[in-house]
Amino acid sequence: MSKLKALFDHPLYNMPRPAVPEDDRLLKVKPKGKPIEKSSLMWVSDTQDGYDDAQWNSSSSSQPPWLRFHLGITRWELYPHLDPNMELLTEQLATHPIVSAVQKSGGTQLKLVISFPNYGQALFKPKKQERDEETNYNLYYFSDFERHNAEIAAFHLDRILGYRRIPPAVGRLVDVVKEIKDVTTDRKLAKTFFNSPGTHSSIIHGLSCKCSYYCSTEHALCGNPRDLEASLAVMLPDVSLAKRRSWRSPWRRSYSRSKLAKWETDPNYCATVKKTAPYDKGTRLVDFIDLVILDFLMSNMDRHHYETFEKYGNNTFLLHLDNGRAFGRHSKDEPSILAPLRQCCRIRRSTWLRLRLLSLPQYHISDVMRASLSQDPLHKVAPLLSEPHLAALSRRLKTVLETVSRCQEQHKDGGWGEDVIYDDLGDLK
Numbered sequence: 001m002s003k004l005k006a007l008f009d010h011p012l013y014n015m016p017r018p019a020v021p022e023d024d025r026l027l028k029v030k031p032k033g034k035p036i037e038k039s040s041l042m043w044v045s046d047t048q049d050g051y052d053d054a055q056w057n058s059s060s061s062s063q064p065p066w067l068r069f070h071l072g073i074t075r076w077e078l079y080p081h082l083d084p085n086m087e088l089l090t091e092q093l094a095t096h097p098i099v100s101a102v103q104k105s106g107g108t109q110l111k112l113v114i115s116f117p118n119y120g121q122a123l124f125k126p127k128k129q130e131r132d133e134e135t136n137y138n139l140y141y142f143s144d145f146e147r148h149n150a151e152i153a154a155f156h157l158d159r160i161l162g163y164r165r166i167p168p169a170v171g172r173l174v175d176v177v178k179e180i181k182d183v184t185t186d187r188k189l190a191k192t193f194f195n196s197p198g199t200h201s202s203i204i205h206g207l208s209c210k211c212s213y214y215c216s217t218e219h220a221l222c223g224n225p226r227d228l229e230a231s232l233a234v235m236l237p238d239v240s241l242a243k244r245r246s247w248r249s250p251w252r253r254s255y256s257r258s259k260l261a262k263w264e265t266d267p268n269y270c271a272t273v274k275k276t277a278p279y280d281k282g283t284r285l286v287d288f289i290d291l292v293i294l295d296f297l298m299s300n301m302d303r304h305h306y307e308t309f310e311k312y313g314n315n316t317f318l319l320h321l322d323n324g325r326a327f328g329r330h331s332k333d334e335p336s337i338l339a340p341l342r343q344c345c346r347i348r349r350s351t352w353l354r355l356r357l358l359s360l361p362q363y364h365i366s367d368v369m370r371a372s373l374s375q376d377p378l379h380k381v382a383p384l385l386s387e388p389h390l391a392a393l394s395r396r397l398k399t400v401l402e403t404v405s406r407c408q409e410q411h412k413d414g415g416w417g418e419d420v421i422y423d424d425l426g427d428l429k
């Protein structure tokens with residue numbers, strides 16, 4: 001734990017920054033401390049059963065942690081470094097009673113939207129795979145399971161990298177009968193519960209769903225006997241309050257078993273991207289490279305899209321949502337994920353410096369991840385990432401740093417050494 005603390009106390013994580021301009025906040029509280037009207041809560045639920053009476057105003061001490069999280073979102077990050085709100089926010093996700101659970105439509109696998117008495121909401125993804133199972137090498141990335149522990153580990157890794165672009169996610173043991181079946185108003189969901197015919201003393205309940213893959217009784221999710229491990233990620237502000245835009249990744253895979261994508265065959269692919277909006281201006285390209293580095297470290301091949309908050313136009317951070325297909329394999333790295341860095345040879349200075357820090361023994365990436373993950377409530381059931389996955393992180397970090405060095409070498413020969421490192425620190429370096 002001391003390595004993690006030392007890392008977060010390091011000047012690279014505590015750079016002086018100008019105060020956030022009011023317009024850079026995603027949401028505003030109504031002026032003059034008027035209580036937030038009940039009507040603005042209509043999107044949460046139209047039945048008030050099980051919910052607390054909400055009496056919030058513009059004073060942050062009256063606001064529940066999920067609301068403080070929403071109000072803290074800015075143009076460049078989801079939450080501040082060493083956020084005092086984080087502990088209570090994650091504790092409530094892990095312990096607050098569940099008053100409702102409904103299926104979230106869309107996507108390939110079952111997800112639920114969970115609601116809490118203080119109107120907070122979370123995106124629930126259930127455990128589907130044991131921690132020590134590796135994704136079958138014959139399986140295409142788009143048929144892989146989503147892993148609840150990957151969602152949790154991705155949040156921790158994103159924070160350790162200093163990005164703060166993934167909504168906080170925690171693990172929780174959920175009683176599938178008491179906390180889902182008995183409280184859901186989603187009749188279709190309730191109908192998918194059944195008792196396992198094969199067990200004697202322990203009753204196993206499964207739930208399956210309506211979605212495109214893995215939603216049959218063969219892929220039922222089983223409680224043990226009723227407890228099911230899951231990840232709960234804080235919901236972002238509803239899109240009626242803060243619209244988001246979804247961007248197709250320029251390095252998207254073909255999602256076909258036979259076709260290659262353009263970036264896999266065209267060695268000059270990045271030159272075209274660099275000339276194309278929004279990658280031709282501002283920090284979009286280096287922000288995308290940040291995301292690529294996160295994905296390579298956790299071996300996530302499924303980054304087909306990313307999202308931004310529409311309010312900020314092109315000058316904003318990228319939301320790193322949907323990390324369930326990360327951490328599937330530890331014995332192999334996937335070099336193609338790093339293609340954008342190799343092809344564009346560009347990285348933010350602040351990211352590069354933090355990566356170098358994480359490769360030093362006193363801040364070693366595997367050690368700080370182990371420490372960070374040990375704070376999750378599911379750690380007492382089993383460590384969120386097995387040791388081989390933690391070891392893979394430091395091996396992959398080395399590859400990222402070698403790739404940057406190779407870029408610098410190549411660019412030095414061409415006489416344009418300045419190009420690789422994008423200077424986002426100015427005088428601070």
Ligand SMILES: Nc1ncnc2c1ncn2[C@@H]1O[C@H](COP(=O)(O)OP(=O)(O)OP(=O)(O)O)[C@@H](O)[C@H]1O
Nearest residue numbers: 106107108109123167233234235236321322323324
């Ligand atoms: N924390 C969150 N708060 C609000 N919305 C979210 C959150 N996380 C994800 N979403 C939204 O929910 C949608 C589905 O989530 P996610 O992509 O994780 O599920 P999925 O089943 O993996 O979907 P897909 O199969 O399309 O990849 C996302 O497109 C995103 O817009």
Ligand SMILES: [Mn+2]
Nearest residue numbers: 146302322324
């Ligand atoms: Mn997905």
